[in-house]
Amino acid sequence: MSHAPRPPSRPEGRTDLPPQPADLLGDGLLACTHCGLCLAACPTHAVTKAEAESPRGRLFLMRAVAEGRAEAEAVAPAVESCLGCRACEPACPSGVPYHDALAAFRARRPPSPTRRRLLAVVASPLRLRLFGTLLRFLVRTRLARLAQRLGPRRWRRAAATLPRHVFPFRPRPGTRFPAEGERRGTVHLHLGCIHPELLGEDLVDTVKVLTREGWEVVAPKQPSCCGALHAHAGRSAEGAALAAETLDALGGGDAVVSAAAGCAAHLHEHDPRAGVEELFAFLARRGLRAPLGPTPAGRVVHAPPCHLRFVLGDDHATDAVLARIPGLHVERPETMPSCCGAGGSAFLEHPELAADVGAAGRDAGGGGAPHIVVAGNPGCLLQWTAVHGADPDVAVVHPVRVLRRAQDAADEAAAGGRSAAEEA
Amino acid sequence: MSRVDARLLAALRRRLGADAVRDDPAQRIACESDALTLFRSRPAAVVAPRDRDGLCDAVRMLHDAGVPFAPRGAGTGLSGGALPPPGGVVLSTARLDRIVSIEPDVGRAVVEPGVVNAELSRRAARFGLRYAPDPASQITCTLGGNVAENAGGPRCFRYGTTTHHVLALEVVLADGRREVWGNPTAESDDLDLRGLAIGSEGALAVVVSAVVRLLPIPEAVETLLAAYPDVASSCHAVADVVAAGFRPAAMEVMDRLAIRAVEDSHWRAGLPTDAGSVLIVELEGAAERVAADVVEVEALLRARGPTRLERARDEAQRRALWKGRKGAGGALGRLAPDAYVMDGVVPRSRLAEVMAFVAEVEAETGLPVANLFHAGDGNIHPHFAYDARDEEQVARVERAGARILRKCLELGGSLSGEHGIGLEKQHLLELQFDTATLEAMRRIGAAFDPNGVLNPDKGLPLPRGCAEAFHRHGRASAR
Numbered sequence: 001m002s003h004a005p006r007p008p009s010r011p012e013g014r015t016d017l018p019p020q021p022a023d024l025l026g027d028g029l030l031a032c033t034h035c036g037l038c039l040a041a042c043p044t045h046a047v048t049k050a051e052a053e054s055p056r057g058r059l060f061l062m063r064a065v066a067e068g069r070a071e072a073e074a075v076a077p078a079v080e081s082c083l084g085c086r087a088c089e090p091a092c093p094s095g096v097p098y099h100d101a102l103a104a105f106r107a108r109r110p111p112s113p114t115r116r117r118l119l120a121v122v123a124s125p126l127r128l129r130l131f132g133t134l135l136r137f138l139v140r141t142r143l144a145r146l147a148q149r150l151g152p153r154r155w156r157r158a159a160a161t162l163p164r165h166v167f168p169f170r171p172r173p174g175t176r177f178p179a180e181g182e183r184r185g186t187v188h189l190h191l192g193c194i195h196p197e198l199l200g201e202d203l204v205d206t207v208k209v210l211t212r213e214g215w216e217v218v219a220p221k222q223p224s225c226c227g228a229l230h231a232h233a234g235r236s237a238e239g240a241a242l243a244a245e246t247l248d249a250l251g252g253g254d255a256v257v258s259a260a261a262g263c264a265a266h267l268h269e270h271d272p273r274a275g276v277e278e279l280f281a282f283l284a285r286r287g288l289r290a291p292l293g294p295t296p297a298g299r300v301v302h303a304p305p306c307h308l309r310f311v312l313g314d315d316h317a318t319d320a321v322l323a324r325i326p327g328l329h330v331e332r333p334e335t336m337p338s339c340c341g342a343g344g345s346a347f348l349e350h351p352e353l354a355a356d357v358g359a360a361g362r363d364a365g366g367g368g369a370p371h372i373v374v375a376g377n378p379g380c381l382l383q384w385t386a387v388h389g390a391d392p393d394v395a396v397v398h399p400v401r402v403l404r405r406a407q408d409a410a411d412e413a414a415a416g417g418r419s420a421a422e423e424a
Numbered sequence: 425m426s427r428v429d430a431r432l433l434a435a436l437r438r439r440l441g442a443d444a445v446r447d448d449p450a451q452r453i454a455c456e457s458d459a460l461t462l463f464r465s466r467p468a469a470v471v472a473p474r475d476r477d478g479l480c481d482a483v484r485m486l487h488d489a490g491v492p493f494a495p496r497g498a499g500t501g502l503s504g505g506a507l508p509p510p511g512g513v514v515l516s517t518a519r520l521d522r523i524v525s526i527e528p529d530v531g532r533a534v535v536e537p538g539v540v541n542a543e544l545s546r547r548a549a550r551f552g553l554r555y556a557p558d559p560a561s562q563i564t565c566t567l568g569g570n571v572a573e574n575a576g577g578p579r580c581f582r583y584g585t586t587t588h589h590v591l592a593l594e595v596v597l598a599d600g601r602r603e604v605w606g607n608p609t610a611e612s613d614d615l616d617l618r619g620l621a622i623g624s625e626g627a628l629a630v631v632v633s634a635v636v637r638l639l640p641i642p643e644a645v646e647t648l649l650a651a652y653p654d655v656a657s658s659c660h661a662v663a664d665v666v667a668a669g670f671r672p673a674a675m676e677v678m679d680r681l682a683i684r685a686v687e688d689s690h691w692r693a694g695l696p697t698d699a700g701s702v703l704i705v706e707l708e709g710a711a712e713r714v715a716a717d718v719v720e721v722e723a724l725l726r727a728r729g730p731t732r733l734e735r736a737r738d739e740a741q742r743r744a745l746w747k748g749r750k751g752a753g754g755a756l757g758r759l760a761p762d763a764y765v766m767d768g769v770v771p772r773s774r775l776a777e778v779m780a781f782v783a784e785v786e787a788e789t790g791l792p793v794a795n796l797f798h799a800g801d802g803n804i805h806p807h808f809a810y811d812a813r814d815e816e817q818v819a820r821v822e823r824a825g826a827r828i829l830r831k832c833l834e835l836g837g838s839l840s841g842e843h844g845i846g847l848e849k850q851h852l853l854e855l856q857f858d859t860a861t862l863e864a865m866r867r868i869g870a871a872f873d874p875n876g877v878l879n880p881d882k883g884l885p886l887p888r889g890c891a892e893a894f895h896r897h898g899r900a901s902a903r
Binding site for chain 1: 446448449450451453454455456457458459461470472498499500516518519521538540542561563564565686688689690691751752753754755756757758761762763813
């Protein structure tokens with residue numbers, strides 16, 4: 001099966017304007033004219049209203065450093081408070097490649113200890129496994145809850161992001177999950193790093209949904225991190241190497257799919273020809289076959305992961321698929337910030353800012369009324385978990401879990417119908 | 425003039441909270457410029473109160489300490505109005521972003537100065553209302569800043585600038601006293617202090633809240649797009665439409681370079697990149713009236729020989745056109761590292777003439793100039809694309825800008841349509857106003873701000889040499 005060609009994610013340079021001078025700030029800083037139209041798109045500016053914490057302000061600071069008018073260390077706190085959501089890029093009439101500029105700035109500085117440790121963990125399958133085991137232990141023994149209440153401030157916020165229920169999903173390398181019914185093709189499923197360690201049920205449901213849809217699902221030949229966090233941290237070479245390894249471990253089939261939008265976005269940008277697709281974009285493009293029954297979910301607030309929106313441009317696929325579920329009401333609040341506040345590892349490094357951005361998202365979603373928040377990315381799920389805390393009225397889940405329930409409901413209805421027919 | 429010292433900052437922090445007073449390098453450097461990057465001046469601190477009482481106290485405390493300050497909204501101004509005075513601070517009103525009330529039945533709203541222009545219209549839309557002035561930066565710019573610069577926008581051809589939409593202002597004077605200028609319910613008979621404050625660039629008082637007019641969203645809208653082989657044809661077409669007695673909501677012209685910059689960007693609107701200019705005309709009002717007018721206006725536009733003439737098919741295309749028009753200024757960033765957006769006015773009948781002069785200056789200066797302008801108002805905005813790292817280019821741009829503004833005056837126009845005087849044009853004020861008028865302005869300024877702390881040196885003429893203190897690209901930026 002061949003893929004429909006995807007439109008380029010950066011449709012720039014269509015006319016024959018002379019190119020920008022490529023000297024000095026090859027990172028594209030010079031394209032910024034300081035017009036300020038990006039301010040409206042920025043989730044950190046929305047909560048602090050500080051120029052230095054806006055895309056324009058950060059570009060101005062980076063340019064000041066590049067031109068020798070400021071010290072990198074002195075302006076780093078403001079630049080580093082960027083969540084990297086990239087909402088400013090489509091908002092920019094001048095086409096500033098903001099993420100390149102940010103990555104170049106970060107590449108010239110040592111990463112923070114938190115970030116360094118995190119990168120070391122996710123990049124090593126063994127360390128990741130140990131870390132996952134530790135986190136699950138902390139959650140299951142309720143030590144995480146204790147740390148959330150009594151630990152030092154830094155721990156409290158980190159502990160709050162841990163889900164209350166953890167479940168690992170680590171299929172043996174190369175495992176094949178057969179398609180149900182008539183086989184439509186083979187999907188190579190990228191599992192991710194922290195996703196299978198903590199939120200494995202998402203992946204169990206992903207496999208179930210895909211196989212029910214008629215896809216054979218193949219697990220990667222070896223566990224692998226996609227490198228998104230590295231790229232995000234300015235370590236582009238490592239990010240690219242990990243992406244290459246990941247694509248290699250996945251192998252080519254009819255499709256390569258990830259249930260983590262952040263991974264899908266990074267892998268897509270690393271090599272658009274590899275055809276990596278985010279789960280719901282894949283489902284929407286190929287069409288749904290399995291019947292969907294009503295779920296008791298009621299009101300669902302979709303908080304699309306930022307890279308699903310601003311890098312892949314595929315965020316509406318999730319709404320479209322969920323809208324097929326009978327009785328489900330999916331909302332996209334107009335005032336929802338462009339990022340949940342997780343921002344890769346930003347929620348560990350700038351916990352207060354992340355909490356403020358998250359709170360803005362919670363308010364936009366109508367915190368009071370009972371609802372389900374869906375976000376198709378593990379980082380977002382952890383952040384939303386922390387944001388909504390112990391609110392009994394709000395559940396935070398991956399959208400695939402809602403879809404799986406709807407499939408189950410249809411199956412049960414069919415089974416019920418059959419047994420009723422048999423009895424008759 | 426006193427300096428900002430640790431004691432003052434500590435006192436401000438005690439009153440306003442630590443997060444409201446920031447003097448770390450990042451915050452200070454980021455506020456060195458507004459959207460006019462030709463000038464830079466580093467503030468000693470950025471003070472950003474959270475509420476109206478805090479704002480008033482901040483003004484009083486800075487005044488008492490003798491520290492000059494520039495109020496700043498979103499920093500999208502194009503004349504340097506939000507540039508901090510040397511040794512002074514930036515007083516940000518951005519966090520005062522509450523819409524206090526919307527009264528749909530009387531068509532007005534009470535807003536804080538940090539409310540974003542487009543956000544007010546978004547919130548008013550559920551009552552079928554909108555705030556009419558629509559600067560290109562409306563998704564970002566604040567109403568406080570709009571008041572300070574008497575901001576305009578495409579729609580101002582029909583609806584007028586900010587001053588026509590502000591009923592009353594609650595202001596804080598230099599010494600911290602609060603007053604209400606204007607009358608929220610009726611035209612005032614007394615001295616129009618409200619009118620005086622609008623466009624005064626924060627030199628008389630700081631806006632604490634404003635009562636603004638909301639107008640009904642018109643029943644029908646038609647947007648026409650005409651492409652011509654040259655800029656002059658667009659200018660003539662505009663003159664024809666007005667001469668025939670039509671009052672479109674907006675009439676906007678973009679030249680070839682501007683069109684191509686937009687079409688090269690995410691904000692592309694489907695404009696013909698081979699045209700010499702495009703003219704966007706928007707008609708709005710009662711459905712029947714608009715339906716009749718649009719046919720006649722089309723005929724007028726056709727008479728000037730367009731290479732393309734069409735009506736926006738639907739709301740989506742209309743939005744795309746306006747998004748393209750409003751993003752055009754920013755899109756020009758792809759031409760060169762820096763942009764200088766000018767603002768000048770000529771009588772509508774002289775538009776073609778002044779545009780020919782701009783082309784002449786462009787040829788002489790040797791730097792690309794893109795043009796997008798509010799043709800209905802005779803309000804031109806040449807955009808110079810240059811490289812600020814080259815001092816010689818900066819000097820050429822400044823000279824060229826001054827020449828164009830002189831030409832505007834010569835043709836019977838004025839120095840500013842909607843960007844304000846700011847720091848950019850004060851050295852030209854004496855060309856537009858006579859000595860007595862300038863002296864009167866100075867005396868008004870001194871009456872409200874005898875100690876010279878309220879955004880000093882903006883808008884009003886400076887004694888020769890003072891402007892050097894700021895000068896461009898931070899040669900003298902305060903450390």
